[in-house]
Amino acid sequence: MKTCLVVDDSSIVRKVARRIVEALGFQVIEAEDGVEALVHCKKAMPEAILLDWNMPVMDGFQFLGTLRRMPGGDEPKVVFCTTENGIDHITKAMGGGANEYIMKPFDKEIVLAKFQEVGLVAREEETAA
């Protein structure tokens, strides 16, 4: 089973995200901030990381930079999931090594579409109309 690290300082968002990501067939680990997320990544690199931007201690963007410089840190697919919905933030995130970007609020359809986009979830042959 693939693992997804959900990084968000809001326990409510983590809970919602967990439910969605588990339904997509992932085992979920949670982290409250970038530092905690790095601890998990040092232990074992997850296949997917759903990443908030604004968090105390270490924000999502700093985390991403540190992750990508770690051994094996280029492996996880990182999908931002943040209220920062400006093109400047999106450009910065993608330039910083993110694979996809979700603007909150989000739902299962969006997470599924983005996970399919980066190859974390296989597409169905074709969805029936």
Place this chain on the structure above:
Amino acid sequence: MNSPDYEYLRKLLKERSGLDLSADKQYLIESRLLPLARKAGLSDIPELVQKLQAGSSALITSVVEAMTTNETFFFRDKVPFDHFRDTIMQDIIKARAGRRSVRIWCAAGSTGQEPYSLAMTLKEMGAALTGWRIEIIATDLSQEVLEKAKAGVYSQFEVQRGLPIQMLMKYFKQTGETWQINPELRAMIQHRQLNLLQDFSHLGTFDVIFCRNVLIYFDQETKINIFNRLARQIEPDGFLVLGAAETVVGLTDTFRPIADRRGLYKPNDPRAAAAKPADAAAAPRMAMAGR
């Protein structure tokens, strides 16, 4: 909703749009028409039906539009757009190398996601299409839907369903909470109001016709009629693209499926297809001659 009301609405929708509702779609009618009834100051569906029967043509149009508008998103089903890039366009680039032009028709263009997805795909093909004249005609039954397609303005939700973030960054401009597709892509598409039940020969002939997720709502006879008329608007070496739940198989021999390319169809040789009605017409005469 009582059954005479339901039958009235079914018949109305069939006549106006070809929409073929089975006998068990009350929920669909209620979910789509109750908000519309309320907006018009009516309390329920029976009242709406009364008003329709009294002949309110504006209301009839709204009802037809509410029932025939379908949810859509960018790069819906993904695979047809891969086929479009890797099979259809590769073929066309070779076949049209001389005249360097391609005409594409989105026959159920809806709110624009499909024609814009095609436009983005073509843009992404870059140098391979330099100097080509590209025409995309997007048609839909609903004027309201066409206006939205023309404006090319989408909500944050809409741009996150099927649209890769790189495409959003590249082809859209953010305005507050909404995103508008670039003028360059908007200029690639002509939007026109069209009912597929009516004559569409004025649109001319196309190299590619996308007609996805609309024929499923029509009955068999209407489907056959539309396929036969589509066949007349397609180049002999053109492509027809249907939705995942749609096929020509068992309905018409004007098109044939392409092996290993689900949803893709080629027109059959028009002479072969035309031979049948001609034979049928010739038969009585031959019988008379034999007499």
